[in-house]
Amino acid sequence: MVRIGLMLLLGLLVGCSKPPREYSRSSPENVLESAVLMVENQEARRLTELVYAENVPMRSLLNQIGLALGAMEELSRAVAEKFPEELAAMRAQIQADGGQSIVEQLTGRGRRGGPEDGSVFRDLAKRIFADPYGWLSQRRDKLDVIYIADDTYGVMYDGQPLLQPWGLLIQQKEDGWYLMLPTNLPGARQVLPDTDDEFMLWGSLFKTLENGVRDMTSDVRVGRTTSMNQLGQSAVEKFAIPAVMVMYAWGKHQEAVREEARRQPTETQPTP
Secondary structure (H helix, E strand, O other): OOOHHHHHHHHHHHHHHHOOOOOOOHHHHHHHHHHHHHHHEEEEEEEHHHEEOOOOOHHHHHHHHHHHHHHHHHHHEEEEHHHHHHHHHHHHHHHHOOHHHHHHHHHHOOOOOOOOOOOHHHHHHHHHOOOHHHHHHHHHEEEEEEEEEEEEEEEEEEEEEOOOOOOOEEEEOOOOEEOOOOOOOOOHHHHOOHHHHHHHHHHHHHHHHHHHHHHHHHHHHHHHOOOOHHHHHHHHHHHHHHHHHHHHHHHHHHHHHHHHHHOOOOOOOOOO
């Protein structure tokens, strides 16, 4: 009787759990629409499911990135609850300039000379962490795809290739269409992880990001962070040192790889 009762309880628990919501990748357009739906359904952690992974370590890394994206989603909800007026003002500013100011800050375009006091980075951090996915749902009508080949489309934003000058591609694989990592960028293969050590370094970076964002969310909810400007400052303080440490570790790793390559014996051509 006890065994039967446990089996019935287990069956009830399994029956009550909802299967994960399905998102389509049956066409390039569906990939973009699924990204918007994930944000609207508060499942930003699943955005990385739309990105193609060449191997198991890359999929594991993308899963860790997804956890960081989910943490950012939770932070944005806390910001919306605590600072609704500041968030509305920021969104109005972004709406007024079509998001161009964010693009310029991310790419460095439009930046004038002069002393750097960190205000640019604080403002950018504030915008990113306060409302990381707002543009995706609010400006969905400006996103589109353009045909490149039968198995490849480019992502367009407001009639222009997204992430110029290189572009963002959607390609068809055996099980559907995926956003592709920017492996075509100059030097991308020197930055993207390839070995176990490199995947570990990148995973540590995004785990640090996830933990830092969760700390920021706690600070907002308990009142330690009292404004969105302070949120930007908090992001700089929490991530500046870890980012430097990770970049230092990456640099030392690359130095070791180059040293190992120099030590490899070179093949000598046979004398005629």
